[in-house]
Amino acid sequence: MLAACGVRPAYVPEGERSGRDLSGREPSLTFANWPLYIDTDDADPGRRPTLDAFRKRTGISVRYTEEINDNDEFFGKVGPALMNGQATDRDLIVVSDWMAARFVRLGWVQKMDRAAQSHVAGHLDPQLRRPAFDPGRLHAVPWQSGITGIAYNRRALGRELRSTRQLWDADLRGKVTLLSGLDEAVALLMQANGADVTRWTQDDFHAVCDQVEKLVREKHIRRFTGNDYIKDLSSGDVLACQAYSGDVIQLQADDPDIEFVVPEEGGELWAESLMIPNLARHKANAERLVDYYYEPEVAAELAAWVNYVCPVPAAQAVLADSGDAELAALAEDPLIFPDREMRGRLAIARDITSAERRTMAQRWNALVGL
The missing domain is CATH 3.40.190.10 (Periplasmic binding protein-like II)
Structure with missing residues (x-):
């Protein structure tokens, strides 16, 4: 035609x-x-x-x-x-x-x-x-890979975070950011709800949207970001957020109180x-x-x-x-070379199909204000 x-x-x-x-x-x-x-x-x-x-x-x-x-x-x-x-x-x-x-x-x-x-x-x-x-x-051949997990300021928060679900704790109200991109954000949130992201369903997606919509109304989520979450976390405006592993390694060079966690429910490998x-x-x-x-x-x-x-x-x-101490330390960093235990918590999310994308993008973008 x-x-x-x-x-x-x-x-x-x-x-x-x-x-x-x-x-x-x-x-x-x-x-x-x-x-x-x-x-x-x-x-x-x-x-x-x-x-x-x-x-x-x-x-x-x-x-x-x-x-x-x-x-x-x-x-x-x-x-x-x-x-x-x-x-x-x-x-x-x-x-x-x-x-x-x-x-x-x-x-x-x-x-x-x-x-x-x-x-x-x-x-x-x-x-x-x-x-x-x-x-x-x-x-397609990977140039680099990475992990989507959670980052937080351990000193400012005063406790550890080990779960994505902990982002919704009352003492983090207004101090949390999520990633704005549909493909970047939703897999980690589905994992927090117990979904298998290698074969997630539309029901899993809409459950996340319902949850996020409620958190937006309650002003628990400060805002949705691209890579500019780095500034929010560094300045202290945000205490915890969705984050990428490589960004946080670089942040830690200036602020060792910033932690990156592959949540106990799992993180996304991309x-x-x-x-x-x-x-x-x-x-x-x-x-x-x-x-x-x-x-x-x-x-x-x-x-x-x-x-x-x-x-x-x-x-x-x-x-x-x-023979270089700094390089040898990088070899032991599981965020650069994930060990067996960490790999067991990482999953590659299934793709959003072209048939799904229009409807899902409309709902997600309405939530995040895109």
Whole structure:
């Protein structure tokens, strides 16, 4: 019907996704990522040591841009070109896995050549290998992973928090924030209610919304945030909040009273993944860069800077054996290399389907004021 009306369908069939790969004659690629999500040189923030080493080893230069600030915003930026069978002028992008699922469903990204990526095949964290949206992880490879849990100021609160349900305690009224994004917030809240987030139902979702709606009316929740919860927690305006593990590790460097907890009911394990858009002009170069970051030594260098969950468990031994006390301490941090006990409390939430998303987003966004 769309074709009859002269409107191109959004879905791109497999045979229309690849273009002429210029990697052999053009030793370059363009890599779009989030801000502050790669290692930099302390003396020169404009230098990125792991990328510099890749260029020196391979002769491939990388034009690195920090242009992704929001998943939906980036989707809107590149979507028109991808929908219309045009190149995006990007060879490699990083988006959250819930957004990666949308790209894969729409056929907007290409399968990678795993035969040319021995390090990905050999070192990818087993817990991240089989996302429902991308069986075999042929289209998406985790750049970094992370945990959604709860953060709190232990000194200011005067007690410990061990459960998401404790966010609703009376002494936290007006001192709690939740994440504003539907995909970022609801899994942890479902876990607090005892739901299995690997197969949650619409009833689980609406139970959370009913609960949050009541807490908003009672002014228990101070506000809904993006990453700016960091400022609220640092200033003391907020005592406890939903938070990401990597953010809190960085906060603790300035304030050791800030704690991050994987709740006793469970926390959400997620990833932000590398993908190659349709018609990328340097696909082989991009695949080579992806595989490079799965070398344990390179993954360790990146993990030591970004402090999120490393998707390459073998990097832990590299840091432990580095001879540097600070790096060795990172190897023992379960928020970077989760141990068996912590992994037992982590779950990867099932995706929100396209059929569910419109209704769920309408209800959630009305609650959070988006």
